[in-house]
Amino acid sequence: MKAIFGQYYFWRNTLHRWFGLCIAKSPDYGKETDDATTAALKSLTDHILVDVVSHFDMYKEFLDDIQVDTKSLVPNPITTEYNDSFFIRFRDRSFEEATSALAGRELLSSIRSNIISESLINQYNFNKVKFWRAHEEPEEEHFRSMWNALTQSYTNFEDLEKAAREEISEHVRYWVAFTVLKTD
Numbered sequence: 001m002k003a004i005f006g007q008y009y010f011w012r013n014t015l016h017r018w019f020g021l022c023i024a025k026s027p028d029y030g031k032e033t034d035d036a037t038t039a040a041l042k043s044l045t046d047h048i049l050v051d052v053v054s055h056f057d058m059y060k061e062f063l064d065d066i067q068v069d070t071k072s073l074v075p076n077p078i079t080t081e082y083n084d085s086f087f088i089r090f091r092d093r094s095f096e097e098a099t100s101a102l103a104g105r106e107l108l109s110s111i112r113s114n115i116i117s118e119s120l121i122n123q124y125n126f127n128k129v130k131f132w133r134a135h136e137e138p139e140e141e142h143f144r145s146m147w148n149a150l151t152q153s154y155t156n157f158e159d160l161e162k163a164a165r166e167e168i169s170e171h172v173r174y175w176v177a178f179t180v181l182k183t184d
Contacts (some may be wrong), residue, residue, distance in 0.1 A: 005177045006068045010075040011083055011174070016051060018086045019044045022102060025095040039149035040099050047106075047142055057130040065128040084175045089166070096154045097163040103146035104164025105171050107170055110139035112175070 022044055027037055063070055075083070090098040117132035149158055 002066055004175075005063060005066060006070070006073045007076055007079045007178065009059065009063060009068070009070055009073065010079045012051075012056070012081045016048045019048050021087060021090060022095060024101045025090075025098055027095065034153055036149045036153035037095075039152075040146055040172075043145040043149060044099065044102075050138070055131070055134065058134060059138060062128065062131040066126075070132060078174065078177045080146050084171070085170060086167075089170075090163075093163070094159075096150050096157055099146055100150050101161035101163040101167035103143045103150070104167045106139045106146065106166075107143040108168045108171050110136050110143070112171075115138065 023041065025043055029037075029041070060070065086098075086101070113132045113135035117129040117136070119131050120126040120132070147160075147164075151157065154160060162173060
């Protein structure tokens with residue numbers, strides 16, 4: 001368990017880059033920017049700010065509570081590959097597709113965080129789950145704000161749905177990979 005959460009630490013520390021790719025792919029901001037693009041950009045930047053201001057420290061606190069020494073951690077190939085995968089998959093795709101992929105990951109993250117917090121409490125009698133609880137509702141809200149913004153103006157809904165499903169699958173594969181790989 002410690003190894004899995006330790007690897008997740010490395011991925012969390014690069015998540016802002018995924019949001020940054022979406023921001024970099026966005027249309028020029030100015031008089032011509034529509035409300036949907038503005039709303040999507042606001043959601044992306046708000047998420048980065050929340051992660052940097054409070055969630056990084058909250059996750060580090062969680063790792064300290066389970067006695068994971070982050071100074072001795074080294075990212076394994078699965079984590080490195082997953083960190084790079086978003087750029088590979090979305091570098092040549094649209095702002096809307098990349099952002100909808102992140103929206104899909106946000107939806108899954110709310111579910112994943114709930115499962116982890118409940119498992120830690122019920123199966124391990126471990127109650128220091130502040131980080132995971134903090135990601136249950138806000139991640140669903142991030143999904144809704146990004147998704148709603150995108151679906152206001154983007155006409156090819158199938159592309160958005162495909163990108164979101166693809167990212168959900170990638171995130172699940174990342175977590176499942178640790179169940180078959182001995183990481184410690």
